[in-house]
Amino acid sequence: MNLHEEVRVNRVRHVSRPLVTAAIVAMAVVTPRIAQTQVVVPCDFDIADELGRLTYGNTMHLEGRRGTASNGGSFYIINANAPEGDVDHDGYATACDYHDLFIASRSNLVNTANAALAIPGENIVVTNLPHNLLSGQRAEVQAFVQVPQGTAAGTYIGQLEIRDNVVFATLSPTRDVLNVDVINIEVHVVEDLDFAILNADTASPLDSLVIRGRSGQRASGALRIANTGNANLSDMRITATDLRSESAVGLFIPAANVTISPSSLAAVQLGDTTRLVVTVQIPRGILGGRYRGSLRVQSAGTAPQDIPLIVIVTSTRGILFGNNPVREINGDIANIAFNGDPGTQWKLAIYDMAGLVTYKTSGTVFPGSTPPGGTTPVGADFAVNAIWSLRNGRGEPVASGMYLVVVESIVEGKRQLAQDKLMVIR
Numbered sequence: 001m002n003l004h005e006e007v008r009v010n011r012v013r014h015v016s017r018p019l020v021t022a023a024i025v026a027m028a029v030v031t032p033r034i035a036q037t038q039v040v041v042p043c044d045f046d047i048a049d050e051l052g053r054l055t056y057g058n059t060m061h062l063e064g065r066r067g068t069a070s071n072g073g074s075f076y077i078i079n080a081n082a083p084e085g086d087v088d089h090d091g092y093a094t095a096c097d098y099h100d101l102f103i104a105s106r107s108n109l110v111n112t113a114n115a116a117l118a119i120p121g122e123n124i125v126v127t128n129l130p131h132n133l134l135s136g137q138r139a140e141v142q143a144f145v146q147v148p149q150g151t152a153a154g155t156y157i158g159q160l161e162i163r164d165n166v167v168f169a170t171l172s173p174t175r176d177v178l179n180v181d182v183i184n185i186e187v188h189v190v191e192d193l194d195f196a197i198l199n200a201d202t203a204s205p206l207d208s209l210v211i212r213g214r215s216g217q218r219a220s221g222a223l224r225i226a227n228t229g230n231a232n233l234s235d236m237r238i239t240a241t242d243l244r245s246e247s248a249v250g251l252f253i254p255a256a257n258v259t260i261s262p263s264s265l266a267a268v269q270l271g272d273t274t275r276l277v278v279t280v281q282i283p284r285g286i287l288g289g290r291y292r293g294s295l296r297v298q299s300a301g302t303a304p305q306d307i308p309l310i311v312i313v314t315s316t317r318g319i320l321f322g323n324n325p326v327r328e329i330n331g332d333i334a335n336i337a338f339n340g341d342p343g344t345q346w347k348l349a350i351y352d353m354a355g356l357v358t359y360k361t362s363g364t365v366f367p368g369s370t371p372p373g374g375t376t377p378v379g380a381d382f383a384v385n386a387i388w389s390l391r392n393g394r395g396e397p398v399a400s401g402m403y404l405v406v407v408e409s410i411v412e413g414k415r416q417l418a419q420d421k422l423m424v425i426r
Helices: 001-013 015-030
Strands: 060-064 073-078 101-106 110-111 124-126 138-145 154-164 181-187 194-198 209-213 218-227 233-240 244-245 256-260 266-267 273-281 289-298 303-313 336-337 343-351 357-363 383-388 403-411 414-425
Touching: 060 073, 060 138, 110 181, 124 154, 138 181, 194 303, 209 273, 218 233, 218 266, 233 256, 244 303, 266 273, 336 343, 336 403, 336 414, 343 383, 357 383
Parallel strands: 060 181, 209 303
Antiparallel strands: 073 138, 101 154, 110 154, 124 138, 154 181, 194 218, 209 218, 218 273, 233 266, 233 289, 244 289, 256 273, 289 303, 336 383, 343 357, 343 403, 403 414
């Protein structure tokens, strides 16, 4: 059976056509090519080089981001019936029509730097391949690539093969394959740098890092940084702010008491995570309660992310003064801080050295507020910040000297009586 007879038989036995096409292509590869000349052939169509939007040479060059469609390009398919239309110089037909053109295959788009990475071939979307292409006609065909969400940055290249369901592949006198053509589809996936701050032991996002400890102790917590982008992250840095008391004005744990290990990362590889340990040296004698600051994570090419860093100091101290001595000449007033359970009563009295009451006040530790529709109070205080304007109960300025401050409050469910001395200088 000669070649023409074999092609004719395969018009009827459609299932064997891919084998015949492969054999013809193989023959074209292994058979020495003669010099290209334009010849008349029974049928042929060509995909034109250098013709179409974003098509250069025999490749369409596209660009896209992960999780979205690339920009669109186009190429031209030509059914030449004259020499000037034979763009591939492999033959033209004076009268041949195609009535069933189709995409024969879409190869995977393989990463040019790492062959283990690929975009599935079915993600190449061709929108308007003509079903019919009559003699002398040409058609512009649009295409784009749907880039999967998890695609790494880089350049990917694949191939489209087009042929007809009725006019089968054959060889020209110059040993070129006719009635089938291919175009390369290249898509450059741009870098999309991103990261997430996660819980230390799960994949869930971390909304805040909470550390508990007693005054004078070192307390630690952990978190993880995950590279959720499509390229390696570089020059990542993690810093902390001061942690200020949520209850008492002027009380804080300085940022210098917070250490992060590691505090910087040269790189976090694509798809990788890194564990970080945050350690806080809680100052001795600090009031119990919640101290809030923030952790900032930033990397080259990304927006910084902040999460709250909260230290809950479970130990207590009697009284802390914001300034001692208090110098009225500088316009100072006395800031007196002490612990108290949310919602409980407290009392404060100031005595002179003769034991006479100079000033008294009392109040309730803020119990928190319930958001609309909620059932659990939030924002409760664990400490009180009382202010004394250096005047007695009658509103008269007090004299310079030493004063005894006595506080009665409920701490961890128990009555606490604390006292300390305060110097006033006029």
